[in-house]
Amino acid sequence: MNIALETIDVWEIEGKFDASALFMAIPLICAETDILAIGSDDPSDEEQEWLLTHEIPVNRRDNYRPFDAWCYDGINREEIPFGKAYALHPKSEQLQELSRMARRASERSPKKWFFEHVLAYREGKPLLPLMDYHDAFLGGSLCLSGLFSEEEAQRFAQSMGANAKRIHNPVIDPWPFEETTE
Numbered sequence: 001m002n003i004a005l006e007t008i009d010v011w012e013i014e015g016k017f018d019a020s021a022l023f024m025a026i027p028l029i030c031a032e033t034d035i036l037a038i039g040s041d042d043p044s045d046e047e048q049e050w051l052l053t054h055e056i057p058v059n060r061r062d063n064y065r066p067f068d069a070w071c072y073d074g075i076n077r078e079e080i081p082f083g084k085a086y087a088l089h090p091k092s093e094q095l096q097e098l099s100r101m102a103r104r105a106s107e108r109s110p111k112k113w114f115f116e117h118v119l120a121y122r123e124g125k126p127l128l129p130l131m132d133y134h135d136a137f138l139g140g141s142l143c144l145s146g147l148f149s150e151e152e153a154q155r156f157a158q159s160m161g162a163n164a165k166r167i168h169n170p171v172i173d174p175w176p177f178e179e180t181t182e
Helices: 019-028 045-054 092-107 150-158
Strands: 009-012 037-039 084-090 118-120 128-133 142-145 165-166
Touching: 009 150, 019 092, 019 150, 037 045, 045 092, 092 118, 150 165
Parallel strands: none
Antiparallel strands: 009 142, 009 165, 037 084, 037 118, 118 128, 128 142
16 A cells, blocks of 8 residues: 555455446545545546546645655656646546546557556545555555445445455555665
């Protein structure tokens, strides 16, 4: 995980589900005023135009946004020259279009996703992380905050044909990675 969900336990979503279903399930855990961050390495021109058109400004607090470190603010610029993070409000129309774009991406041969990471959080002090999906559909784990009840987590997972399991929070630390001397 690359954003601390800040609970001792988290809900890991297990099972196979598609990207289209993920975007349609987001209203079960997010309000339209929450923030959905999409990390994208190399979207098509059409996908990038849509993301830029619907992008919202995100406040920096103490020179930090929760997805700066893992969404290309210079850390991976050599490896991922076109990577960018797009912040959106998870409104119905936006989620329907993201779902449609994901469905189209999954039908390409070979598959080429327009996103690599998906994160949802609620603004406030402190920020309230809701969902973290690092390396989405590339072998990463989809986790929800442990603040969700079992009923909420299962409803979200089951809407995609998956299950939610409470696990100990596997937080990566420190992030951004600090060099260590041995």
